[in-house]
Amino acid sequence: MEKKLMIIDGNSIANRAFYALPLLTTNEGLYTNAVYGFTTMLLRMLEEEKPTHLLVAFDAGKVTFRTEEYKDYKGKRMKTPGELSSQFPLIKELLDAFDIKHYELKGFEADDIIGTLSARAEANGFTTLIVSGDKDMLQLVSDTTTVALTRKGISEVELYSPEEIAIKYNLTPAQIIDLKGLMGDTSDNIPGIPGVGEKTALKLLHEFRTVEGVLEHVSEVKGKKLQEKIETHADDARMSKELATILRDAPVEVTIEDTIYQSYKKEKIIPVLERFAFKSLMDRLGFDAVEASSEVVQVNEDVEFITITEKNRDEWMGRLTSPMAVMVEVDAENYHGAPIHGIGLVSGSTRLYVPFEQISWPALSEWLANPEQQKWVYDAKRSQVALAWKNIKLEGICFDILLASYLSNPSETNHRLCDVAQRYNMHLTSDDMVYGKGAKRSTPDMSVLGAHIVRKADAIYRLHSKMDITLKDEGLDELLYDLELPLATVLGAMETRGVRVDRERLDEMGAELTEKLASLTARIHRLAGVDFNINSPKQLGEILFDKLQLPVIKKTKTGYSTSADVLEKLEQSHEIVPLILEFRQLGKLQSTYIEGLKKEIHEETGKIHTSFNQAVTATGRLSSTEPNLQNIPIRLEEGRRIRQAFVPSEAGWFILAADYSQIELRILAHISQDENLLDAFRRDMDVHTRTAMDVFGVKEDEVTSLMRRQAKAVNFGIVYGISDYGLSQNLNITRKKAAEFIERYFSVYQGVRQYMDSSIAEAKKNGYVTTMLKRRRYLPDINSRNFNLRSFAERTAMNTPIQGTAADIIKLAMVNMAQRMEEERLESRMLLQVHDELIFEVPEHELEQMCKLVPDVMEKALSLDVPLKVDVNYGKSWYEAK
DNA sequence: TAGATCACG
DNA sequence: ACGTACGTGATCTAC
Numbered sequence: 001m002e003k004k005l006m007i008i009d010g011n012s013i014a015n016r017a018f019y020a021l022p023l024l025t026t027n028e029g030l031y032t033n034a035v036y037g038f039t040t041m042l043l044r045m046l047e048e049e050k051p052t053h054l055l056v057a058f059d060a061g062k063v064t065f066r067t068e069e070y071k072d073y074k075g076k077r078m079k080t081p082g083e084l085s086s087q088f089p090l091i092k093e094l095l096d097a098f099d100i101k102h103y104e105l106k107g108f109e110a111d112d113i114i115g116t117l118s119a120r121a122e123a124n125g126f127t128t129l130i131v132s133g134d135k136d137m138l139q140l141v142s143d144t145t146t147v148a149l150t151r152k153g154i155s156e157v158e159l160y161s162p163e164e165i166a167i168k169y170n171l172t173p174a175q176i177i178d179l180k181g182l183m184g185d186t187s188d189n190i191p192g193i194p195g196v197g198e199k200t201a202l203k204l205l206h207e208f209r210t211v212e213g214v215l216e217h218v219s220e221v222k223g224k225k226l227q228e229k230i231e232t233h234a235d236d237a238r239m240s241k242e243l244a245t246i247l248r249d250a251p252v253e254v255t256i257e258d259t260i261y262q263s264y265k266k267e268k269i270i271p272v273l274e275r276f277a278f279k280s281l282m283d284r285l286g287f288d289a290v291e292a293s294s295e296v297v298q299v300n301e302d303v304e305f306i307t308i309t310e311k312n313r314d315e316w317m318g319r320l321t322s323p324m325a326v327m328v329e330v331d332a333e334n335y336h337g338a339p340i341h342g343i344g345l346v347s348g349s350t351r352l353y354v355p356f357e358q359i360s361w362p363a364l365s366e367w368l369a370n371p372e373q374q375k376w377v378y379d380a381k382r383s384q385v386a387l388a389w390k391n392i393k394l395e396g397i398c399f400d401i402l403l404a405s406y407l408s409n410p411s412e413t414n415h416r417l418c419d420v421a422q423r424y425n426m427h428l429t430s431d432d433m434v435y436g437k438g439a440k441r442s443t444p445d446m447s448v449l450g451a452h453i454v455r456k457a458d459a460i461y462r463l464h465s466k467m468d469i470t471l472k473d474e475g476l477d478e479l480l481y482d483l484e485l486p487l488a489t490v491l492g493a494m495e496t497r498g499v500r501v502d503r504e505r506l507d508e509m510g511a512e513l514t515e516k517l518a519s520l521t522a523r524i525h526r527l528a529g530v531d532f533n534i535n536s537p538k539q540l541g542e543i544l545f546d547k548l549q550l551p552v553i554k555k556t557k558t559g560y561s562t563s564a565d566v567l568e569k570l571e572q573s574h575e576i577v578p579l580i581l582e583f584r585q586l587g588k589l590q591s592t593y594i595e596g597l598k599k600e601i602h603e604e605t606g607k608i609h610t611s612f613n614q615a616v617t618a619t620g621r622l623s624s625t626e627p628n629l630q631n632i633p634i635r636l637e638e639g640r641r642i643r644q645a646f647v648p649s650e651a652g653w654f655i656l657a658a659d660y661s662q663i664e665l666r667i668l669a670h671i672s673q674d675e676n677l678l679d680a681f682r683r684d685m686d687v688h689t690r691t692a693m694d695v696f697g698v699k700e701d702e703v704t705s706l707m708r709r710q711a712k713a714v715n716f717g718i719v720y721g722i723s724d725y726g727l728s729q730n731l732n733i734t735r736k737k738a739a740e741f742i743e744r745y746f747s748v749y750q751g752v753r754q755y756m757d758s759s760i761a762e763a764k765k766n767g768y769v770t771t772m773l774k775r776r777r778y779l780p781d782i783n784s785r786n787f788n789l790r791s792f793a794e795r796t797a798m799n800t801p802i803q804g805t806a807a808d809i810i811k812l813a814m815v816n817m818a819q820r821m822e823e824e825r826l827e828s829r830m831l832l833q834v835h836d837e838l839i840f841e842v843p844e845h846e847l848e849q850m851c852k853l854v855p856d857v858m859e860k861a862l863s864l865d866v867p868l869k870v871d872v873n874y875g876k877s878w879y880e881a882k
Numbered sequence: 883t884a885g886a887t888c889a890c891g
Numbered sequence: 892a893c894g895t896a897c898g899t900g901a902t903c904t905a906c
Contacts (some may be wrong), residue, residue, distance in 0.1 A: 535903055557885075562887085563887060591903080592900095595902095613899095621891085621897095621900095624899085733889095795895080835890080837891085870890070889902105890900095
């Protein structure tokens with residue numbers, strides 16, 4: 001059998017891969033892009049070349065015999081970034097798992113190992129393939145040695161035999177050394193002859209064959225200047241050639257027989273691929289991601305569990321212990337009033353399934369309601385709310401897999417139990433597998449269903465200890481136990497309570513809107529001269545920019561932009577434009593807020609029950625869905641009237657709204673310790689006016705409304721992580737002018753500038769930024785070489801600690817507020833949270849008390865170096881609470 | 883199902 | 892030089 005040796009230039013391929021691929025990060029913060037690129041390359045070459053012997057050569061440190069000879073060798077080379085150097089141990093770990101020999105030799109480069117082994121291979125009748133990204137390797141090519149050079153990053157390789165080198169350069173492999181001797185190599189800081197590039201060098205070599213030949217025949221070289229240069233740099237050329245020469249007899253201890261390659265063992269490589277999160281590679285190798293893994297906990301179809309029935313339930317009562325994993329399986333995405341399939345209960349070897357029919361088993365209800373009995377769950381709020389609709393109390397929740405997963409990485413969008421399990425090396429059948437997806441969704445037989453629910457409870461039970469440790473390591477345990485978990489209960493109560501909506505009021509407004517929209521539609525069609533769908537940006541664009549020939553301000557991927565900021569610039573150009581803007585505005589109100597809200601009024605309660613999502617935003621804020629009650633109109637009067645429909649659920653009660661004033665800028669003042677900003681808030685000044693005074697250098701009474709408006713935009717920009725372009729867009733001014741504003745801002749608010757810089761530096765160092773309560777956000781793009789990705793990450797690094805701390809504070813206030821209301825036996829109810837404000841419904845006799853208590857609790861939620869300020873208002877509807 | 887648009891903080 | 896403000900969710904159209 002043919003003996004075939006493949007030698008991979010480890011450093012070279014890892015380098016290429018690193019710069020060719022975006023910086024990938026695993027959950028645990030490992031950088032893996034070079035490992036990934038290296039591995040794909042390795043697998044491809046294994047498949048295509050099927051070597052019998054295989055070795056990966058690495059450089060060993062900086063000092064080599066070449067640096068001894070020439071101290072500037074590789075002198076100007078950029079330092080290897082930490083994100084890359086951290087990946088070399090990972091590559092070696094992966095090679096070990098594949099049972100692939102790797103080798104490095106102190107004092108020598110990978111090149112010399114490759115040169116030496118390929119020479120030995122030749123002598124022993126091997127064919128050899130060298131894989132590298134470095135053209136220098138071409139000097140090793142012979143009839144039996146081929147070099148594969150990477151192209152286009154690492155996605156392709158080009159094979160070089162002596163013939164190919166002859167075709168491409170008209171040189172022999174040995175002359176590659178002379179080529180470099182003449183040209184030098186800036187990346188290795190090899191001087192060569194200045195002014196001689198590839199073209200001149202090739203010409204010279206075609207004529208004189210070698211560096212020595214060129215030097216001997218200097219007088220024959222065409223061009224006086226070139227002659228002089230060669231003469232003055234003759235020594236450089238000789239030394240460069242020497243430096244470029246790869247050793248063929250380095251003291252390499254590895255023998256060719258050591259490099260024999262059989263094949264890899266599945267069990268050995270899967271844990272490594274999993275650790276690096278190389279899902280696509282697992283697929284490619286035909287591994288079922290998890291099943292094959294040795295560390296995977298198998299929870300099989302035939303999991304043993306007891307199904308609770310009327311008859312047997314008394315004998316299992318004693319198995320309801322503490323702590324216990326509880327899986328409340330709700331049969332709908334929207335859990336309000338949703339059916340419950342059943343409950344899975346697991347603790348150690350106890351595995352119970354309580355089917356729907358037994359859900360009101362008194363012993364269970366009592367156990368569920370007992371706060372002393374500790375429960376671990378997945379999605380505390382969903383479990384509590386779904387049970388609350390069935391009048392079953394669930395208390396004593398002391399761990400939530402969903403919230404824990406979210407806190408570990410709030411940027412992750414997927415926190416399904418089966419996927420969380422996978423991240424911790426466990427396998428769990430997904431809900432999609434059991435229920436089917438989309439139209440095929442159905443409920444399986446009870447035995448299958450029960451097994452699945454018990455498996456989920458089992459996964460919760462097993463995940464708990466692992467995740468608890470992870471959270472403690474990340475310093476996120478207090479955030480979970482003291483804030484997010486108690487908050488889940490508070491939110492659940494708010495959602496279950498719901499908000500009363502006056503359907504008749506919505507109907508009235510809807511009727512008015514229908515009329516106005518019909519009239520607008522007719523007028524727009526008349527002006528356009530044709531009937532078309534005004535809601536279609538495509539059709540609208542054609543009317544405005546083709547038919548009516550209005551100037552194109554902005555384009556989108558798909559065609560003309562017709563967004564509001566574009567139309568506002570065209571308002572004067574044609575009388576159709578303001579009508580379209582009005583149509584858009586009213587259409588939005590009609591479809592999203594009138595029709596949309598009416599659909600969400602619950603049949604049984606006559607109220608709207610939103611869901612606050614506690615595990616979606618990357619910053620720690622909540623979000624609200626079905627319906628979104630955090631974006632009810634307020635800025636424009638027509639829309640604001642929608643709030644007239646939000647009313648108290650008891651006769652004679654009031655809606656009370658309390659909002660933090662300038663909370664984000666106050667937080668910025670605190671964390672940046674900027675003296676000007678601290679001073680502004682300590683004096684309780686209007687912060688935008690103060691900024692105008694500072695930026696424009698005027699006295700308080702000289703601040704015009706334009707100056708204040710611009711200062712306000714600057715303040716917003718600061719919080720968002722400012723850029724001159726963004727500010728220029730917002731204020732409709734030139735970028736230069738915007739840059740000037742920013743410069744003037746930072747020259748006054750130097751502490752703020754320092755904060756921005758330090759926040760970015762922190763992200764670069766740690767890979768994440770944190771809020772005051774240690775909430776984390778990872779920013780894997782912070783060191784990207786892609787300008788856009790990096791800039792985005794930088795702005796995020798500036799914004800997230802501010803926005804996230806604001807989220808921390810209002811969440812604290814909510815938990816404290818709920819506790820105070822309970823302690824003081826208040827009838828008032830917390831209804832909604834809208835990022836910086838809380839909405840309550842309040843009986844008249846508690847108005848006075850609540851108007852003091854709510855701001856008091858909110859202002860004291862967290863102590864900063866500036867006071868927190870809360871404004872309170874109340875009225876007969878949300879509209880009037882202003 | 884993606885993209886454009888627009889509602890909120 | 893690069894092309895953007897930070898964070899969301901709902902609706903509509905067109906593929």
